[in-house]
Ligand SMILES: [Ca+2]
């Protein structure tokens with residue numbers, strides 16, 4: 031394989047001249063990211079990290095794609111519930127489910143975690159994992175964000191796509207670590223982010239193996255198996271990846287522990303928070319938001335050396351079709 | 353990257369002439385494995401499988417390394433318990449723990465699952481995941497199988513190491529899917545099998561994220577989180593890998609559902625069972641064994657098209673140092 035190494039040595043230096051992050055403005059944020067990547071990939075530096083340990087983790091909602099006015103998966107659950115109720119109205123067996131099908135989000139919100147789980151159990155369980163993923167894929171093919179009249183899948187952040195590619199080009203493995211449902215994310219991770227399904231970590235309901243009409247099948251079951259949020263994120267990463275990342279990106283206090291754990295390790299570490307400051311091109315929100323609430327990250331992040339990305343200032347473009 | 357493709361095209365055909373499985377005798381078993389791999393890697397064949405879908409899963413105990421007279425992890429737990437009791441005798445707070453520390457396996461066995469969990473909780477929890485893995489690594493460096501006076505790490509099966517390498521060379525991802533503890537396996541998977549820690553799936557206790565003296569830490573906690581055995585294996589694979597394997601290898605009825613699910617998928621599939629028939633070089637056991645009990649696999653496997661590997665007949669060598 032020595033021949034390949036020579037080919038790479040000849041080809042790669044030329045490629046490195048191109049700007050790896052063209053949709054990032056030439057601000058401190060971009061310079062800091064590139065300086066970090068250079069520091070861990072330079073074999074001569076004492077900050078060098080072997081490719082096997084170049085693990086980068088990314089939150090999804092609000093970090094890789096938009097989460098306003100409501101999580102994409104919440105839109106999916108409500109559409110799915112409505113479709114189910116059209117076929118069989120008896121599906122709406124409780125006040126919360128009736129309210130959800132009518133789009134009465136106030137009542138749904140007031141029902142708290144219990145109501146949310148009822149909606150998840152009704153719309154996300156009782157079918158094979160593979161069927162659920164296909165259903166989500168079908169829905170995503172046309173579903174739009176009502177606030178922007180854009181397909182959800184087109185509301186991924188171009189600068190973050192470039193960051194993912196850049197890290198991978200530099201020998202990193204890139205993982206999604208989301209509070210959202212793992213099977214929902216698996217419906218689009220490959221297409222949207224070039225992240226294979228085995229590099230998706232998320233929350234999940236229980237599942238079981240069963241013979242269905244003689245066919246071995248894995249079925250999604252009611253009840254929570256794992257909540258991949260807040261302190262659950264380091265736990266999920268430890269269980270799934272088996273090592274501590276050296277790079278973590280998030281946008282809310284649900285990512286605090288993940289960044290805290292990542293950046294407390296020895297050697298070079300990078301914590302990145304996407305701060306939604308761009309009401310014009312995307313949305314502006316932080317401390318008082320219903321989704322993506324960001325308080326500790328803003329207050330403590332800079333002191334911990336984390337990069338707070340100012341979307342309005344640091345991003346030259348937001349969307350891929352811009 | 354076209355240049356690399358050309359280099360590979362020039363170099364690889366020459367390499368393919370070498371025997372990929374030198375420690376396998378020239379029996380049907382070897383021919384069937386090679387025919388399967390050829391069928392899924394030939395781009396011109398209608399059985400071709402894209403590299404991203406070439407997922408191969410391997411049970412560990414009895415499939416990749418020896419499991420007699422007792423699981424390696426059981427030896428580890430007992431040694432650890434004894435070491436803990438030497439430092440602090442109050443650790444042995446129950447009859448089962450006392451019996452275990454004295455090597456009275458009859459009493460331990462009679463205590464059933466409850467007793468086993470007590471031993472696991474005592475020896476495998478209450479410490480950081482990273483520390484546990486280091487401890488297991490230290491123990492494995494010298495620990496020996498009393499029945500063969502060989503280091504456990506030297507009792508991996510040379511033919512299976514070759515099979516793992518062969519599959520990887522042919523674009524497969526290789527995963528361990530074990531009923532054993534995930535963190536224990538992570539202590540040796542890379543060194544013993546060239547399988548990175550993120551490709552280890554196993555049973556696990558709970559874990560939690562906590563600040564310990566100001567240091568963000570993931571700690572192993574008492575209580576079962578997931579049992580990766582029997583019907584749990586397809587569930588574990590679905591949750592972790594997110595797709596159905598096309599190749600599965602096991603040695604006991606704990607692998608039945610994994611092979612059943614794997615081989616029921618569309619397109620070419622391979623199920624392999626290591627049948628321990630070699631009392632001279634390794635151990636001979638199946639239907640009546642305390643570990644690695646194999647009944648359904650022998651009775652139903654051949655009818656399902658699975659390959660039953662006859663260790664005595666199909667393997668030219670068993671151990672790497674032979
Ligand atoms: Ca988020």
Ligand SMILES: [Ca+2]
Nearest residue numbers: 411413414604
């Ligand atoms: Ca086994």
